Amino acid sequence: MPELIFAGPDGRLEGRYHPQPIPDAPIAIILHPHPQFGGTMNNRVVYNLHYAFHKIGFTVMRFNFRGVGRSQGEFDQGVGELSDAAAALDYLQAMNPNSKHCWVAGFSFGAWIGMQLLMRRPEITGFISVSPPANMYDFSFLAPCPASGLIINGSADRVAPPKDTETLVGKLREQKGITISHEVVEGADHFFRDDEEHMAPMIGSVQSYVRRRLTESSR
Template structure:
């Protein structure tokens, strides 16, 4: 999978780009957890999400936010990271101008950034939000949420407690014209530590959901 360097708002950004042979393939961007708590594009959840999308026929890009790895710049409280995500999506779209579908996936802090990107980019047709930290960040900007998506979290998450995730989903459920699907993985913590018991079921749920959505749109 080729390493890529592309321009961001504060200099270059480092990514991993995984294209399909089909030029009409849907595209997906995957966003990593908090840069100040060890979050990188090689995080296990991000890596597994990346390959889940690739295996479903998507051309996929994951990248390091500013100040992480070889990406230039410094942490910017989420404001600059949102600009980084927009630049990454610009790059992905420039490489794939024929893509009919565009998805955004994010884990933890990346889920918060991903949902903000969703609000600014009407071309995004679906989202995956893994363990969104609704207890730490304000998600009230999702009014209304412009696309249907999947919110998935661990039932034993102590970083982003499930009750806060449920409250977020309930608020999104009140909006018309979209469908928010919510799934909890029993026994899983924030990082889906156990591959067999937590990570595989989570990725399985994501894959099933995306596959179902793609089938609906091609009917």
């Protein structure tokens, strides 16, 4: 997979880019968990999401937020990280100007950043939020949420408790014009540690959801 370095708002950012052979393939950006708690673009969930999208036919990019790996800068409480995500999406779009579909997927802290990016970029047509930390961060900016998407979490998540995720889903489902899908992986913790029992079902659900959305949009 090609490694790349691209210009961010606070210095160079490090990423991984996985293109498709067709020029109008849909594009997706994958966002990693909290940089101050070991989150990087090589996190297991992020890595698996990356390849899940690529197997469906997406050109995919994931990257390290500022101060992580070879990315320059320092952690900025989510403000700078949102700017990093916007710069990464700009870069991905510039390399794929013919793409008709644009998705964002994020895990934990990355899910919070991804939902903020969704609010600022109307070209994003769908989202995946894995283990969104609704107990730690305010998601009330999603008013209204501009696109339909999937929220997925584990039933044994102690970092972002399921009850808080359910409250977030409930509030989003009150909005008109979008459809919020919600799936719970039984027994999974925040990180989907068991590959067969938890990671595989989560990734399978994501792929099924995205495939269905793409099919619906092509009708």
